[in-house]
Amino acid sequence: MMLPAGLGSEAKFKDAKLYVQTEFAQRPRPRVTTTIFLNGEVVEKVENIWEKLPQTEEEKQKIEKFVREQHRQVLEKIKKRGEKFTSLKQSQKKEAPAEEDMGAKICEELSKADGVLEWVVISKEDKTVASQTSSPKAEEIQDITRQIKDFALFLPSVTNLGRFVGGILDWPKMRLLFFFLQKRFLAIKLDQKVDPKNLVKRLKSLA
Numbered sequence: 091m092m093l094p095a096g097l098g099s100e101a102k103f104k105d106a107k108l109y110v111q112t113e114f115a116q117r118p119r120p121r122v123t124t125t126i127f128l129n130g131e132v133v134e135k136v137e138n139i140w141e142k143l144p145q146t147e148e149e150k151q152k153i154e155k156f157v158r159e160q161h162r163q164v165l166e167k168i169k170k171r172g173e174k175f176t177s178l179k180q181s182q183k184k185e186a187p188a189e190e191d192m193g194a195k196i197c198e199e200l201s202k203a204d205g206v207l208e209w210v211v212i213s214k215e216d217k218t219v220a221s222q223t224s225s226p227k228a229e230e231i232q233d234i235t236r237q238i239k240d241f242a243l244f245l246p247s248v249t250n251l252g253r254f255v256g257g258i259l260d261w262p263k264m265r266l267l268f269f270f271l272q273k274r275f276l277a278i279k280l281d282q283k284v285d286p287k288n289l290v291k292r293l294k295s296l297a
Contacts (some may be wrong), residue, residue, distance in 0.1 A: 094144065094153040097161045098197055098222055101126075101168045108133075108168060109194035111222070112161040114153055116143060122157055124164045127193050132217075136164055192272060195296045197222065203289060205281035210235045212275045231266070234259075235277035238268050242275070258286060 096113030112124040120140040126133050138160065144150040193211060200206050200222070209222050210232050218232060242254035256269030267278045267286050271293060280286065 094150050094157055096222060097157060098201060099161065099165060100194065100198065101165055107194060109197055110161065110164055110168070111197075112157050112164070113222075114140070114157060122153065122160055124160055126164065126168070131193070136160065192274065192296065196271070196274070196276070196293060199293060199296060200278065203284075203292070205284035206278060206289070207281060208279040210277045212236060212239055212277075213273065231277060231279065234266070235268070235275065238277070239275040242268070242270070256290065 093116070094114040096111065098109065098111045101108045101110050107128075109127040110124060111127070112122065114120070114122050120143050122138045122140060124136040126135070138156075140153065144153055196211055197209075200209050208231065210218060212218060212232075212235050238257075238259075245251065245254050254270070256267070259266045259268070265280045265282055267276075267280055267289070269276055269290055276293070278289070280289075
């Protein structure tokens with residue numbers, strides 16, 4: 091079974107820059123979720139429950155059509171209700187003046203990188219900050235990402251190898267790159283031709 095593809099877009103209102111992500115999730119129940127990020131933090135979600143997982147190509151296409159329409163509607167609402175997000179941005183500046191919009195920057199950079207297929211960004215608090223996944227293994231990749239992150243943080247307490255910097259897991263049909271970027275932990279599904287070192291260097295230059 092192939093899961094419907096998701097969408098990701100930037101949205102701007104005055105000086106507020108947002109990242110909007112719409113995707114179909116399997117658990118805890120099938121749903122189409124649109125998440126709005128401001129400065130890498132979730133500020134609003136729109137969810138619509140779906141009655142069941144797609145079993146045919148026709149059902150998959152129906153969900154993808156709904157994903158596109160929900161994504162479009164949310165973008166339109168941002169244009170009409172932009173003042174809300176501008177005020178949120180001002181509030182965030184007061185609370186954390188040094189905080190950068192890293193979540194959106196990371197997603198934007200990954201979306202432009204050749205050979206990057208999917209990604210998941212996990213926060214220090216174990217929340218999914220951002221993701222762009224469309225395969226049947228989408229939620230499995232998120233679970234693996236959290237487990238690898240926990241293991242990476244645990245390693246220094248039981249070995250003298252030092253802090254975990256990053257690594258690659260290779261499967262016959264999947265290659266995942268894992269590493270920390272500031273307070274976030276990234277899992278990136280790559281084409282076999284991609285040079286991981288160059289990609290990591292490119293992402294770290296955003297910080």
